Amino acid sequence: MKRTIVSSLAIALLALFAVPALAGTKTILVKDDFYSPKSTTVSSGSTLRFVWRGDSLHNVVATGPVKFRSSLKRTGSYSKRVTRRGTYTIVCTVHSGKKMKVVVR
Numbered sequence: 001m002k003r004t005i006v007s008s009l010a011i012a013l014l015a016l017f018a019v020p021a022l023a024g025t026k027t028i029l030v031k032d033d034f035y036s037p038k039s040t041t042v043s044s045g046s047t048l049r050f051v052w053r054g055d056s057l058h059n060v061v062a063t064g065p066v067k068f069r070s071s072l073k074r075t076g077s078y079s080k081r082v083t084r085r086g087t088y089t090i091v092c093t094v095h096s097g098k099k100m101k102v103v104v105r
Contacts, residue, residue: 025079028090028100029053030060035090035100044085044104050078057094064088065104 023045029036032054042048050060052075060070065084072094082088082104092098 023047025049027051030058030092032056032058033095034098035092037100039101039103041103041105042082044083045081046104047079047081048102050080052076058092058098059094060090061093062088062090062102064102 023043025047026040026042027049028040028051030050030052035050050070052058052073055074057072057074059072060068060078060080062068062080065086065088066082068080070078082102085104088102088104090100090102
């Protein structure tokens with residue numbers, strides 16, 4: 001009985017600490033009329049790295065389990081680590097219709 005409890009606890013701890021190992025960085029391009037890719041799925045603990053590749057000003061505004069927002073930029077990047085699971089909608093407030101979906105598992 002004790003061996004079963006200890007084994008179960010060991011497996012649970014391994015699973016708990018294995019999840020961050022799956023987390024990484026996902027690069028998303030911020031172009032003039034769209035985000036690339038249009039949707040993506042990442043593990044909890046991953047970093048979303050938005051990289052500007054256009055001529056106009058853009059921003060990144062997220063709604064979902066946690067809200068976040070970049071400043072208006074023409075060049076450069078913005079990174080956000082996502083730890084709350086769920087679906088996020090990313091939009092650019094300068095360009096209506098420019099949006100993408102990020103699913104955090």
